[in-house]
Amino acid sequence: MAKKIFKRNGELLTLNLESLGEGKVRFSLNDDGEAAESRITRIDDHQLLIRLVSRQIKAFVAEDDNTCYVSINGEQFILEKATAANLQGPGSDGGEGDLSGEITAPMPGKLLKLFVSEGDAVEAGQPLFILEAMKMENEIKSRRAGTVEKVAFAEGELVSVGQVVVTLNDVK
Numbered sequence: 001m002a003k004k005i006f007k008r009n010g011e012l013l014t015l016n017l018e019s020l021g022e023g024k025v026r027f028s029l030n031d032d033g034e035a036a037e038s039r040i041t042r043i044d045d046h047q048l049l050i051r052l053v054s055r056q057i058k059a060f061v062a063e064d065d066n067t068c069y070v071s072i073n074g075e076q077f078i079l080e081k082a083t084a085a086n087l088q089g090p091g092s093d094g095g096e097g098d099l100s101g102e103i104t105a106p107m108p109g110k111l112l113k114l115f116v117s118e119g120d121a122v123e124a125g126q127p128l129f130i131l132e133a134m135k136m137e138n139e140i141k142s143r144r145a146g147t148v149e150k151v152a153f154a155e156g157e158l159v160s161v162g163q164v165v166v167t168l169n170d171v172k
Helices: none
Strands: 002-008 011-021 024-029 036-044 047-051 056-063 067-072 075-081 102-104 109-114 127-133 136-141 146-151 164-169
Touching: 127 164
Parallel strands: none
Antiparallel strands: 002 011, 002 075, 011 024, 024 036, 036 047, 047 056, 056 067, 067 075, 102 164, 109 127, 127 136, 146 164
């Protein structure tokens, strides 16, 4: 059985995978989670078709050295690969779990639409921009309230994972 450990929003997740042959796998999330079986078919380098008992799910997956990006039914999951350095707790390294004013691109893509300009006041949860990645539109929202200090890219430009797109100041 393969075991992969990730961090999502500061929470540790353990994915247990067991190959059953012929494209079938048994998986569970966290050691106390209920196991489920599915058939997984690789469509291409970044797409998987997951067949569960009652439904099919198409997942888009991309990864770099430290992070796995998963999109299922329009919902984005950013999973940080667990390492000795990042298991110290949420926000300890100023990463995604914190409320810093730097809003970064969670995956490489094209900046399709900007909803804010420099000087705009924003609230937590307010959409800031749409990033097109893997033929999907991903709406990126503010994690906190603040004032837009800087917008680093223009609509139509390409951004890399981790690049700061919008910087927020504290609420004034």
